[in-house]
Amino acid sequence: MSAARDARTVLIAGPASDAHTWNLIYLQLLVEELGHPTVNLGPCVPDEAIVEACLLYRPRLLVLSSVNGHGHQDGIRLITRIRATADLAALPVVIGGKLGISGADTDHADHLRDAGFDAVYPDSPDAVTDFCRFIASLSERVVS
Amino acid sequence: MTGSRPLPADPPPTERPPDFGSFIRERHRTVGTVVQPRMGFSDPATMRAGLLATKAAAAATAGTLTVDSYTRVGDLRAVAEALTAGIGLNGYPIAHHDAAITREVLTGVQSESFAVQVRHGSAAPFDIVTSLLAAGLSATEGGPVSYCLPYGRTPLAESVRNWEASCRLLAHSGETGVRPHLETFGGCMLGQLCPPSLLVAISVLEALFFRQHGLHSISVSYAQQPSLEQNREAIAALRRLCGRFLPDVEWHVVLYTYMGVYPTTANGAYRLLAEAAVLAASTRTERLIVKTVAESSRIPTIEENVAALEYAAAVTGRWARDRSARDEPKDAMAPGSGDSQTYLEALRLIEAVRELDDDLGKALTRAFRFGYLDVPYCLHPDNQGRCRSYLDDSGSIRWADIGSLPLGGIVESSDARQVGSAELLGALSYVRRVYDGDAIAGRTGSAGDPTAAHLPAMPRCASGGLPGQPIGS
Ligand code: B12
Numbered sequence: 001m002s003a004a005r006d007a008r009t010v011l012i013a014g015p016a017s018d019a020h021t022w023n024l025i026y027l028q029l030l031v032e033e034l035g036h037p038t039v040n041l042g043p044c045v046p047d048e049a050i051v052e053a054c055l056l057y058r059p060r061l062l063v064l065s066s067v068n069g070h071g072h073q074d075g076i077r078l079i080t081r082i083r084a085t086a087d088l089a090a091l092p093v094v095i096g097g098k099l100g101i102s103g104a105d106t107d108h109a110d111h112l113r114d115a116g117f118d119a120v121y122p123d124s125p126d127a128v129t130d131f132c133r134f135i136a137s138l139s140e141r142v143v144s
Numbered sequence: 145m146t147g148s149r150p151l152p153a154d155p156p157p158t159e160r161p162p163d164f165g166s167f168i169r170e171r172h173r174t175v176g177t178v179v180q181p182r183m184g185f186s187d188p189a190t191m192r193a194g195l196l197a198t199k200a201a202a203a204a205t206a207g208t209l210t211v212d213s214y215t216r217v218g219d220l221r222a223v224a225e226a227l228t229a230g231i232g233l234n235g236y237p238i239a240h241h242d243a244a245i246t247r248e249v250l251t252g253v254q255s256e257s258f259a260v261q262v263r264h265g266s267a268a269p270f271d272i273v274t275s276l277l278a279a280g281l282s283a284t285e286g287g288p289v290s291y292c293l294p295y296g297r298t299p300l301a302e303s304v305r306n307w308e309a310s311c312r313l314l315a316h317s318g319e320t321g322v323r324p325h326l327e328t329f330g331g332c333m334l335g336q337l338c339p340p341s342l343l344v345a346i347s348v349l350e351a352l353f354f355r356q357h358g359l360h361s362i363s364v365s366y367a368q369q370p371s372l373e374q375n376r377e378a379i380a381a382l383r384r385l386c387g388r389f390l391p392d393v394e395w396h397v398v399l400y401t402y403m404g405v406y407p408t409t410a411n412g413a414y415r416l417l418a419e420a421a422v423l424a425a426s427t428r429t430e431r432l433i434v435k436t437v438a439e440s441s442r443i444p445t446i447e448e449n450v451a452a453l454e455y456a457a458a459v460t461g462r463w464a465r466d467r468s469a470r471d472e473p474k475d476a477m478a479p480g481s482g483d484s485q486t487y488l489e490a491l492r493l494i495e496a497v498r499e500l501d502d503d504l505g506k507a508l509t510r511a512f513r514f515g516y517l518d519v520p521y522c523l524h525p526d527n528q529g530r531c532r533s534y535l536d537d538s539g540s541i542r543w544a545d546i547g548s549l550p551l552g553g554i555v556e557s558s559d560a561r562q563v564g565s566a567e568l569l570g571a572l573s574y575v576r577r578v579y580d581g582d583a584i585a586g587r588t589g590s591a592g593d594p595t596a597a598h599l600p601a602m603p604r605c606a607s608g609g610l611p612g613q614p615i616g617s
Contacts, residue, residue, distance in 0.1 A: 017213040017222065019265065019295040021334060021523055022405075022572060029565035042523040044217060044296030068213050069234040069443060073226055101232045103442040123441070 008139075010036045011059040013050055014043035015066050015074035023065045023097060030128070034135045036060065047078050054088050060138060062093045067123075069101035072108040079116040092138065096121030096131065164283035164325035165361030165394050167259040168206065172396070172430040175204040177421070177460045180433050181449040182263060184210025184235030186227065191236050192249045194446045199258045201450045203457030206431065207253065207260035209246075209281070210235045216266040217296060234443055238262065238279070239271045246279035259283065261327070267291050267298035268306045270313065277317050284314070285327035285365075287350035289508055289517075293524040294334045300512055300526040304505040308357055315358030323361050326354050327398055331365035331382075333519055336404030336572060337533050339541045340369055340378040341489030342519065348385045348494055353504040355393050362393050363431065367400040368420045370539035370575050374486060379427040381487035385494065396430035399423065401456075405576045406439040412579035413437045414455060414602040421459035432456060440576070451603040458600040488554055493517065496550040515548030534563075535571045539578070 010031045014024055021043050028040045039057055041050065054062055062082075066074060075095045082088045095117050099108045109120040119134050121127040171178045181198060185191045195207045212235030214222040223237040238246060254260050261283040262276045269286060276284060292303035314324045330346030347364045354362050364386055366378050379397060386395050401420040407413045417434060424432040434452040438444035444452075496516050501507040511517040512526050520533040530547030543549075546557050563571075 017217050017219060019213070019216075021294065021521070022336070024523070025521060026565055026568055026572075029563075029568060033565055040523065042297060069232075070213055070222075070226075073222065073229075073231055077222075098442065101234050101443040103438075 005058060006037050007058075007060060008036045009057055009059045010038050010061045010063060010135075011041065011050075011053060011057055012038055012063045012065070013041040013045045013053075015050075015064060015071065015078060016044060016046050017070045017074055018066045018068045019043045020065075020067045023067055027063060027065055030132070031063065031135065034132060035139070036135070047081055050078060051081060051085055051088070054082065054091060055085070060092070061135070062091060064093070064095040065097045066095065066099060067097040069098060071095065071097055071099035072112065075099065075112050075117065076115045079112070083116040092118045094119040094121065094131070094134065096123075096127055098123050161254045161280055161282060161322055162256055162259045163323045163361065164206070164259045164261060165323070165363070165396065168363070168396055168431050169394070171204050171206075172428075176464055177424045177429055177457075178204045178206050178431045179421075179453045179456045179460075180206040180261070180431060181208050181453060182210050182433060182435070183208045183444075183446075183449050184212065184263070185443075186212060186233035186235070186237060188236075188241060188245050188249050190446070192253065194449065195249065195253045195260065197446050197450050198453065199253060201453045201457075203453045205258075205453055205457075207258060208433075209238065209249075209260060209262045209276075211239075211262065211264040211266075211272060212237050213265075215239050215272065216264055218266075218268055218271070232443075238264075239275045243275065243278035246275070246281075250280060254280065261285065261325070265291055265295050265329075267295055267303040269310045270306060273310045273313050277313070277321075282314075282317065282322045283325040283327075285329055285363075287328045287330050287346075288353060288505060289346055289350060289512075290329035290331075290333060293519055293522050293527055294332075297525065300524075301509050304509055307353070308505055311354055311357035311359060324359065325361040325363070326359050327363040328354070328365050331398075332367040332400055332403050334522055335367065336369075337520055337535070337541060339489070339520075339533055339543055340366075340374045341381070341486045342493065342517070343367065344378050344381050344385065344486060344490040345493035345497075346517065347382060348389060348490070349497055349504065349508060351386065351390055351393070351395065352498075353508065355390060356504050360393050362390070362395045363398045364395060365398045365400060367403040368416075368423060369402075369541060370535065370578070371541070372419075372423070373538075374540050375423055376427060377484040377486035379423075379429060381484060381490050384487060385490060389494070397427075398431040398433065399427075399429045400433045401435040402575055405572050406435060407576050407579040408440045409580050410437045411602065412576070412581060413439060415599075416575065416579045417452060417456055418459045418599050421456040422463055425460040425463040432460075455600070455603055462600050485554075489551055492550060492554060516550055518547045518549060532563075534558075535574055539574065 028038050031038050109122050112120045121131050168178050183194050198205050198207045212233035215237045223240045264272050288304045288307035318324045328347045328350035330350040331343045351362050351364050402416050434456045436444035436448040436452040438448050497507050497511040500510045515528040518528045518531040520531045532544040534544045536542050543555050
């Protein structure tokens with residue numbers, strides 16, 4: 001496998017059912033501007049492909065973005081699988097976007113955090129600022 | 145399929161469903177632009193209520209059954225899990241529900257006076273087409289390119305094969321039943337920042353693909369873009385190219401209200417919708433797909449959909465009355481047939497692709513491999529991704545880099561610069577900014593259309609007149 005193992009690499013993906021792409025392109029540019037190389041897996045990535053990519057790249061962070069309204073269900077299924085994978089139990093993983101079909105919903109965020117996400121960013125004016133702060137805090141933490 | 149729900153002993157009699165293409169053309173001739181929602185709910189009873197409300201709306205309407213994202217990617221297990229857990233889906237899971245259930249949803253809905261179309265977004269639509277035919281439906285949309293590149297990672301060649309089989313299945317159904325109808329989604333692609341000529345070319349190429357596989361009733365789509373001038377050129381080009389390349393097909397044009405980042409305010413949302421409605425009326429566009437005040441944030445309610453349909457119809461109605469008051473001939477505002485930039489680029493792209501192979505599917509696959517077709521910003525592995533586009537000061541979408549597109553001599557590529565996150569978001573949100581009212585002075589895009597002064601009153605919703613969450617929540 002020839003994946004470049006830069007310890008700062010951030011992996012970006014849209015979950016299996018979500019085809020939206022502009023969000024992923026935007027997040028890629030944003031994360032790169034914050035000083036991290038990225039691997040953008042694109043939209044509609046099946047769960048197993050995300051897990052495999054995490055094992056291959058050993059990223060500093062996995063960023064999931066979903067806006068089609070299924071992010072809540074897709075996110076819980078995916079994080080359960082990631083946390084059950086021995087090598088990925090402690091991988092920082094965040095999710096953001098429009099996570100349900102009825103507008104901003106704090107319940108979804110709580111469920112997702114309980115299921116194992118390190119941070120959840122439902123659509124809000126502060127989401128991106130909060131996320132940038134999270135990224136900055138990553139570099140301060142010791143790289144494991 | 146669930147298989148668990150018993151079929152009703154006596155299937156309810158269904159009225160003879162109409163032929164979608166003829167229905168739209170007839171309605172357009174007698175009443176004007178037909179308006180249609182993008183509506184889909186997971187619960188059959190809600191779906192039925194939505195269709196009935198669309199039918200009863202004070203407008204010439206067609207109904208929509210929009211399919212959810214799990215069904216689009218073929219994950220019927222996730223559909224079942226969501227329904228068991230009581231989680232709402234973003235559309236109607238047509239391949240999950242028994243055909244009998246969908247027929248019940250449609251009983252008394254689909255009739256001589258009301259046609260229904262299935263909207264999906266799948267690169268593997270065979271099961272969806274099978275399900276819609278089993279439920280007595282005959283109209284849908286998509287295409288081998290437009291439902292592949294923007295919708296995931298299915299290889300283009302596989303999507304082409306899937307669409308060939310699905311087209312044949314649909315075309316075959318016409319031998320015994322109602323004449324089937326298929327609409328291209330090529331006029332939308334990723335919704336924004338795609339130069340209109342490429343949208344027009346893909347739409348026409350997909351229509352040619354449909355015809356090759358036996359369809360004779362087709363609609364060609366185009367999605368409203370920020371520039372009024374480009375919009376008018378694109379619709380005129382679409383008509384001229386269809387007239388030339390589809391002589392033996394009954395076709396009509398369908399306009400999609402803006403498919404990119406939508407205004408968050410009710411005023412902005414309705415102004416943008418009104419702009420689309422005026423564009424449709426003034427270009428004799430047969431059908432218009434509307435967007436609602438909830439577009440920027442969540443799945444709209446039935447009431448929000450009805451409000452959008454009725455408002456769009458009020459705008460097109462007002463436009464037609466104003467025209468007769470001005471005593472203008474019917475086609476006075478219709479765009480001319482000159483060789484616009486959009487037309488010339490689209491024609492060159494279509495001809496270059498057709499020269500690659502007599503078989504449209506092979507030609508399309510090769511076109512993307514060679515970069516003769518290349519969609520800006522599309523991450524799909526079969527898209528070269530060498531083209532770049534940008535919004536100029538007037539809101540027109542221009543080529544920054546034409547990559548390997550065969551447009552040499554007609555397009556001047558400007559210097560392609562690397563775009564940052566803020567700049568990308570700025571371009572994507574241009575229309576939102578303009579219509580939400582805080583645009584930079586002088587950069588009003590097509591919002592400066594003089595017809596805006598004569599718009600009918602907007603539905604009351606910002607003040608809580610409509611149910612649902614606050615807009616932009
Ligand atoms: C463009 C668009 C499309 C294009 C997408 C093209 C493509 N491949 O990218 C097309 C037309 C193909 C499309 C299809 C569909 N779409 Co769409 N689409 C949009 C639209 C108009 C704009 C989205 C966009 O490009 N935004 C620009 C990007 C840069 O911003 P963003 O995605 O909004 O993300 C921002 C924040 O959410 C945040 N963010 C997002 N993710 C993350 C992650 C993290 C970690 C952080 C910190 C922040 C963050 O950052 C971004 C910048 O502020 C929105 C409505 C709108 N917003 O106006 C609907 C919308 C997202 N679509 C929607 C739906 C439902 C669909 C469909 C299922 C069809 C349908 N039933 O209507 C299909 C999807 C099929 C599938 N398999 O997923 C719904 C989702 C509803 C919901 N969540 O409740 C929306 C809201 C429209 C609506 N009101 O119905 N769509």
